[in-house]
Amino acid sequence: MRHSPDVDMCNGPLVGNLLRFSIPLMASGILQLLFNAADIIVLGQFASSSAMAAVGATSSLNSLMVNLFLGLSIGCSVVMARSYGAQDWRRVHDTVHTAILLAVFCGAVLVVAGVPLLPILLRWMDTPADLLHQSILYMRIVFVGMPAMMIYDFGAGILRATGDTRRPLFFLTAAGITNAGLNVIFVLFFQMDVAGVALATSISQYLSAFLILRCLSEPGTHYQLHPREMRICKPVLIQIVRVGLPAGIQSAVFSISNVLIQSSINTFGTLAVAGSTASSNIENFVYTAMNSVYQAALNFTSQNIGAGKKERIPLILRDCLLIVSVIGAVLGGLAVFFGKELLSIYSSDPEILPYGLERIRVICLTYLLCGLMDVTCGVVRGMGAAVTPTIVSLTGACVLRVIWIYTVFASFHTLFVLYLSYPVTWVITCAVHLICFSVFYGRLRRSSAVSVRD
Numbered sequence: 432m433r434h435s436p437d438v439d440m441c442n443g444p445l446v447g448n449l450l451r452f453s454i455p456l457m458a459s460g461i462l463q464l465l466f467n468a469a470d471i472i473v474l475g476q477f478a479s480s481s482a483m484a485a486v487g488a489t490s491s492l493n494s495l496m497v498n499l500f501l502g503l504s505i506g507c508s509v510v511m512a513r514s515y516g517a518q519d520w521r522r523v524h525d526t527v528h529t530a531i532l533l534a535v536f537c538g539a540v541l542v543v544a545g546v547p548l549l550p551i552l553l554r555w556m557d558t559p560a561d562l563l564h565q566s567i568l569y570m571r572i573v574f575v576g577m578p579a580m581m582i583y584d585f586g587a588g589i590l591r592a593t594g595d596t597r598r599p600l601f602f603l604t605a606a607g608i609t610n611a612g613l614n615v616i617f618v619l620f621f622q623m624d625v626a627g628v629a630l631a632t633s634i635s636q637y638l639s640a641f642l643i644l645r646c647l648s649e650p651g652t653h654y655q656l657h658p659r660e661m662r663i664c665k666p667v668l669i670q671i672v673r674v675g676l677p678a679g680i681q682s683a684v685f686s687i688s689n690v691l692i693q694s695s696i697n698t699f700g701t702l703a704v705a706g707s708t709a710s711s712n713i714e715n716f717v718y719t720a721m722n723s724v725y726q727a728a729l730n731f732t733s734q735n736i737g738a739g740k741k742e743r744i745p746l747i748l749r750d751c752l753l754i755v756s757v758i759g760a761v762l763g764g765l766a767v768f769f770g771k772e773l774l775s776i777y778s779s780d781p782e783i784l785p786y787g788l789e790r791i792r793v794i795c796l797t798y799l800l801c802g803l804m805d806v807t808c809g810v811v812r813g814m815g816a817a818v819t820p821t822i823v824s825l826t827g828a829c830v831l832r833v834i835w836i837y838t839v840f841a842s843f844h845t846l847f848v849l850y851l852s853y854p855v856t857w858v859i860t861c862a863v864h865l866i867c868f869s870v871f872y873g874r875l876r877r878s879s880a881v882s883v884r885d
């Protein structure tokens with residue numbers, strides 16, 4: 432087989448390999464964010480604040496509807512990494528073909544079931560009346576691209592599980608450039624506003640899906656995709672669902688708490704929504720950079736479990752916590768320091784700035800706590816514990832957040848108090864995840880099995 436991975440996850444110094452894995456993944460995630468950021472920037476600069484807010488008001492709902500299915504792509508990555516680490520090439524073959532079929536199915540479900548529900552859910556979120564029509568239009572067009580989004584994410588997860596983080600970056604670069612160019616054409620020249628940026632996003636997603644499928648179909652690799660051999664392998668599907676479904680439920684419930692927070696922000700009016708939208712887009716770049724370390728922790732742990740090198744797991748956790756702390760502190764600090772300048776990229780309306788700055792100062796100054804929480808969760812999940820990290824995350828970062836909204840925020844109805852719910856819940860959840868790691872790693876050391884199960 433001619434392909435050799437970019438990163439050897441089971442041998443050599445960890446910090447260097449973790450960085451070689453994380454940096455291209457970080458760049459890939461940032462490019463993916465540019466899909467939405469390009470929409471926001473073009474609308475904020477060349478259309479109107481209301482158009483920008485209409486797109487921003489859909490972000491938490493969009494995440495809610497897709498994150499359950501994207502959680503299954505995490506399951507694919509874990510199963511693929513473990514099989515690749517064990518050099519079980521039959522299981523690698525079955526995982527690839529099961530994953531791509533599953534991606535197509537998930538995308539189709541989102542289109543068929545999601546589109547009719549959009550108006551109902553946006554009204555339930557108390558989306559301002561002046562934004563509702565544009566928000567519905569944007570999401571309906573974007574959802575046409577959901578099958579392509581699923582194919583790319585599942586396919587990229589397969590490549591990353593083998594240590595190949597460069598080619599997903601190249602594919603997203605091509606799609607990102609396409610998205611930005613089409614945004615300008617549709618909005619400036621055809622005056623399509625919200626519909627234009629949504630159409631540009633969908634087209635670019637189909638381009639990235641095409642490129643990932645072409646890559647997987649190239650001959651000479653253990654994971655080559657053969658269209659005539661596409662089928663669901665039941666044991667592999669069960670493994671994917673066992674790991675991925677709890678992760679998807681966790682992401683979906685996280686999104687529910689974010690939907691509640693977005694609904695609370697909506698009550699402060701269009702300017703508050705627009706300011707929060709711009710700030711949220713800036714925060715997402717910091718989060719995505721940290722999330723690349725979470726992906727590294729998940730894949731490195733899974734491959735080393737498959738290779739039987741469980742003694743490397745504490746070192747993976749230690750080094751990932753160190754790396755994510757540096758990333759969160761540096762990028763979060765820069766976001767706060769250059770807050771005004773960054774927000775002005777998204778909108779030229781000076782009335783939006785105070786709302787955006789208030790959110791950035793609370794979230795970005797404490798964002799490294801979120802990174803610590805995610806990395807610890809990723810290592811525990813990579814060891815084979817699927818349910819426990821989900822329960823911990825849902826209780827700590829979701830249930831407590833909802834309780835905060837209906838108690839503390841209800842008593843002190845300010846945006847600052849609302850945003851404070853994030854760092855408080857990150858600290859609590861991270862502490863419990865560390866306890867879980869100690870328990871599960873203790874079981875792993877005492878066991879001859881390659882992974883722990885909860």
